[in-house]
Amino acid sequence: MQAALLPIGMLLLSNIFMTFAxxxxxxxxxxxxxxxIVVSWSIAFFEYCLAVPANRFGSSYYSAAQLKTIQEIVTLLVFSIFSWLYLGEAIRWNHLVGFALICSAAFFIFHDWS
Incomplete structure (x- = not known):
């Protein structure tokens, strides 16, 4: 189980780089x-150095749809924190509702329907 968490951690780190980029x-x-543009591409290089292996390693534990779902939820989490702390933007109730709906979609992706 611990090895299955490695890709999630790598996706989290890659998202931090990409959000700043x-x-x-x-x-x-x-x-x-x-x-x-040059600075953003330089930062994005490190995102790719984490995201590509995260998806490669993660494919041993998760389907492509599950990896993409993890990526999207991590992106929302990272971006929410970034926009609040770094950009000083408020997180409003409608943002939270929208994010909750996207996260609830993960249930349908990860649930074993067999």
Missing amino acids: WYGHLKFKSAPLFLV
Whole structure:
């Protein structure tokens, strides 16, 4: 079971890198777009170094649909924390309801219907 958690941890770390790559520059809107792109791609490199092996290792424990579901839920979790702490944006009730609906979809992906 512990080995099945490794891909989830790697996806969590990869999402932290990707969230900063995609949204971190929003605090620096005066920076030249070209520079933002280069810095974002540099950060994204580390995301790929984690996400690709996470999916490769994870495929031993999870289906592709399950891996994608894990990825999406981790993305929502990381982005929610990032937007609140880093960007200073409020998390509102409608965000939470939407996230809860997406998380509830995971039940249908992971439930054994056989």
